[in-house]
Amino acid sequence: MRKRLLFLTICFALSLPLYAMDRIPHNPAVNRFVKYYLHKDRRWFVQALERYYMYKPIVEKELRRENCPVELALLPIIESGYDGDALSKSRAAGYWQFMRETARIYGLKINRYIDERRDIEKSSRAAARYLKRLYHIFGDWELALAAYNGGEGYILRLMKKTGARTFWQLLSTGKLRRETAEFVPKFYAVLKIVKGKQVRVRFSPIKLKKIYVPGNIRLSAISRYANISYRLLSQLNPHILTGKTPCRGAEIYVPYEKAPRILSSLDYVIAEEKARKLGIRFYKGYWKGYIVKRGDTLWNIAKRFNLSISLIKTVNLLKSNRLKPGEILLIPSESLKRRIVLAKPEERAIIYSVGPGDNLWRVSRVFGVRIGRLMKINRTSYTLKPGQKLKIVLEVKPFDKRT
Numbered sequence: 001m002r003k004r005l006l007f008l009t010i011c012f013a014l015s016l017p018l019y020a021m022d023r024i025p026h027n028p029a030v031n032r033f034v035k036y037y038l039h040k041d042r043r044w045f046v047q048a049l050e051r052y053y054m055y056k057p058i059v060e061k062e063l064r065r066e067n068c069p070v071e072l073a074l075l076p077i078i079e080s081g082y083d084g085d086a087l088s089k090s091r092a093a094g095y096w097q098f099m100r101e102t103a104r105i106y107g108l109k110i111n112r113y114i115d116e117r118r119d120i121e122k123s124s125r126a127a128a129r130y131l132k133r134l135y136h137i138f139g140d141w142e143l144a145l146a147a148y149n150g151g152e153g154y155i156l157r158l159m160k161k162t163g164a165r166t167f168w169q170l171l172s173t174g175k176l177r178r179e180t181a182e183f184v185p186k187f188y189a190v191l192k193i194v195k196g197k198q199v200r201v202r203f204s205p206i207k208l209k210k211i212y213v214p215g216n217i218r219l220s221a222i223s224r225y226a227n228i229s230y231r232l233l234s235q236l237n238p239h240i241l242t243g244k245t246p247c248r249g250a251e252i253y254v255p256y257e258k259a260p261r262i263l264s265s266l267d268y269v270i271a272e273e274k275a276r277k278l279g280i281r282f283y284k285g286y287w288k289g290y291i292v293k294r295g296d297t298l299w300n301i302a303k304r305f306n307l308s309i310s311l312i313k314t315v316n317l318l319k320s321n322r323l324k325p326g327e328i329l330l331i332p333s334e335s336l337k338r339r340i341v342l343a344k345p346e347e348r349a350i351i352y353s354v355g356p357g358d359n360l361w362r363v364s365r366v367f368g369v370r371i372g373r374l375m376k377i378n379r380t381s382y383t384l385k386p387g388q389k390l391k392i393v394l395e396v397k398p399f400d401k402r403t
Contacts, residue, residue: 021071021141024192025168029182033189038198044081046199051082053205055095059124066128069141074190075127075148078183084118084238094118094238096127106130113246118239120253121210142167142184150180207256208236211263214270214291215247215326221272225265228258247326274328278317279368279395286336286366292327305331313345317394336366341389354388367392 024030037045052074059073079097080086087093091100094117100110106126108116116122134144137152146167147155155170164170167184193199213222219240223230234243236253245252254262270289280287290301298321302309312318316329323329332340342351352363360382364371369392375382378390 021069021191022195024188024195027168027185027188029171029185030188030192033182033186034192034198037189037193042199045077045193046201048077048081048083049194049199050201050205052077053201054208055082055120056205058121058208062121062124062128065125066132068128068132068135071191072128072131074194075145075187077190078186084120084235094123095120096123098123098126102130111246113240113242114250115239115241119251122239140166143170145184145187146170146176146180149183150177154180208253209256209259210251210253211259212251213245213249213266214328215245215249216273216328217266217269218244218273219252221269222252222262222265225269226254226258226262228255228262249326270328271330274316274330275368278330280330281365281368282362283330286333288331288333290329290331292323292325292329294325296323296325297321298323301329307331307337308343310345311337311340311343311350314343314348314350314394317348318345348394350392350394352390352392354384354386354390356386358384358386360384363390363392367394369393369395 055076056073059076060070063070063072076082076095080095082095084095086095086097088097092098093100093115094103096117098106098108098117103110103117103123103126106129108119108122108126110116116126131144131148134147134152135141138144138147138155143155143159143166158170158173158175159165162170162173162175164173170176171181171184219233219237220230220243222228223233233252233254240250240252267288267290268284270291271283271287272289274289275281275283275287290305292301298309298312298318301307301323302312309321311332312329313321315332339353339355340350341353344350350367352367354363360371360374360380363369363384364374371382373395374380374390374392377393380388380390384390
């Protein structure tokens with residue numbers, strides 16, 4: 001019984017944060033920065049605080065995962081103002097201001113398409129692991145914070161040189177660099193303001209949801225289809241560097257209530273990306289997009305969408321039956337599929353049955369072909385009749401926008 005009780009006590013202790021940082025020291029430097037944030041730099045501080053409340057659930061979750069004090073979620077206010085686009089003179093980037101080398105040590109991906117220092121969840125996970133490591137080195141969160149700013153080697157050398165054992169002893173020596181000397185008092189100043197509720201946030205924080213988006217999808221397209229501000233979408237996803245997801249896809253952050261609409265519109269967004277390459281101008285309501293997954297074949301895709309293999313090959317200008325994972329295929333909508341009578345992949349041609357309201361201009365933009373080419377191949381005038389059969393030879397290169 002005693003052993004079981006001891007075991008449960010240890011488990012409970014391990015589940016608690018390593019240390020709570022809710023005790024604010026009485027220090028002139030702390031009070032000085034409280035006044036600075038509340039008066040001289042109040043506008044910036046309020047904006048940073050608004051972003052903090054938006055990201056707080058995500059950041060605190062990662063801190064708890066590593067048994068770190070949740071008060072450390074305030075740290076990015078000092079580091080970046082909770083602005084994912086923040087970049088220091090020393091090239092430290094993102095919410096937690098990671099240097100490139102440190103970021104990679106803690107598993108953050110950085111390339112020309114994506115920078116996970118600017119991903120709120122992944123960068124917070126890395127920061128929590130880094131801060132926990134610093135705590136284990138120093139056995140003190142205040143020294144860990146100073147080391148986060150100045151580097152553990154710098155703090156250890158200074159402690160050895162001065163004989164100081166706490167941050168406040170180090171501060172009293174006057175040997176600390178100004179930025180590092182101010183870092184811990186700034187943190188406690190922010191904590192004091194937040195605990196005392198000395199600043200009111202006027203807006204309701206946005207609840208965020210993370211969703212996976214396939215490769216090469218433009219944020220601007222998601223913005224249009226989901227009726228969400230492109231500016232907001234960009235602010236929530238500064239880790240997407242080129243304005244579109246990398247070829248292997250990425251996770252993005254969206255307002256919670258918009259997530260279902262975004263997910264349901266992805267088929268059309270995906271279709272838009274492929275349609276651009278084929279010169280197609282009308283795709284919504286006509287085409288959907290499908291991203292090839294590992295193990296997919298033309299046969300099982302054709303069976304899934306009740307299409308012929310020849311139709312899939314023809315409309316996507318495929319020369320062989322081989323598919324690459326991540327490749328986008330255009331899939332005709334049910335109404336468009338009923339109009340396609342025959343597909344000849346070897347000729348890149350389909351036979352299309354004209355429907356009510358169809359004209360050459362509409363057909364040319366649905367299939368990405370030139371009006372003049374349609375008229376020449378079919379020896380027809382501009383006026384079409386319902387039921388008339390059109391031979392449409394798809395073009396390898398997108399047609400000129402001016403046609």
